[in-house]
Amino acid sequence: MVPPGLQLSSISFSRCGERLAPPAIADLMAKALETPGLLSLAAGFTDTATLPVEALRAAYENLASRPGPPEFLQYGTNQGRPLLRALLARRLAGQERMPEAGLSPERLFIVNGSQQALALASQVLCDPGDIVLVEEPTYFVYLDVLRGLGVRPVSLPLDSSNRIDPEGVEKLLWELERSGNLPRIKAVYLVSYFANPSSRTLGEEEKRAVAEILARRGLRLPIIEDAAYRELYYRSPPVSPSSLNLETFAGFPRLYLGTLTKPFATGLKIGFGYCTSREWLDRILYLKGQHDFGSSNFAQALLEEILANGAFEQHLVRLRANYERKMRALNEVLLEENLPGLGWRWEVPEGGLYLWLRGPDGLDTRSGKPFCRRCLARGVLYVPGDLCFGDRLETRYLRLSFGVLSPDDLREAARRFVAAAREASAG
């Protein structure tokens, strides 16, 4: 019985923001902070030592010395600064080997990192109970976005060489049709270049096969192509064009996502989307207007300078060499210490920030399981691979990030990791 006049507080929350799965990654990060001397191969952070302080100082000085009011410190527009959009559209057209004017800045919008575009674009497409087709494995934060919306991620099947399997996709669509779920598929999400977590780049034929199979069924579904790591190749740019530039995708609404965080400065948190559908774009912008009515005008103005004066490209050249060096430091110790001899397998990436490892038969890499505890005890942390699978439990994989640690720390982290793997294989 509540005494009169005393109110019990009670909050009735909406479904949005509900935590459907335990926040395993947050637990891991908390453990990392609690463990002194731990070397984390888990965080997807970029290299701190090479962050472009001088390029940004010069860009700021240039902006500040311009005659007239400092408009860059005022609110900007919801869609983003016109010059930045034009520069990014031109840059993207260059990567696609399209004519300079091939992509219209009108279809390009600026966001608080491509993460914001992922959330907005999915929110305007999906209702609870809908389905988004994803890769296996895929970007686990996007899986959280989907689950937060009550959307079911369904994986595109792979063949024995880890390529999207056209027959498997046909079969999947047939099963979805049979269960009455075909109309619930609202989008296809592809991380197409040096993906997180697999570091894999989708081949042109894989992308085309997906489009052809969908088109044959009259399913010209929205495609969300996440190209967050496209710029982070080590030696040569990926040859495969994006869905924006593949004939087979004509007639599909496409949203291409790029970012200036990973290839330049994560702290500026600026990304962009290019949308071929006017209506999809308008809805995304309408929702963005409700969130923030425009990303930081100051960060955008700085990036305009940086892109226009060539500092962006110069920084990237250094960054690519740096990430290749770091990847090799980690990879070499894993090989020297004979991790393959313990039944572990991985492919050496040609870009990106991750090694994606498959453990030996029977190994369980999940958080809280003995292998994970052994690694923590030895002072090394990874991302358990089960987080990256949309609709099935897969416990043999894990992701190692080499973005943030120094080469020496990476070598030490690799030695600790192999020591834990050796212990695990000895039983």
Ligand SMILES: Cc1ncc(COP(=O)(O)O)c(C=O)c1O
């Ligand atoms: C595949 C992928 N997409 C999108 C993002 C979001 O990046 P940002 O919001 O910094 O552009 C990330 C970040 O790790 C990612 O790995």
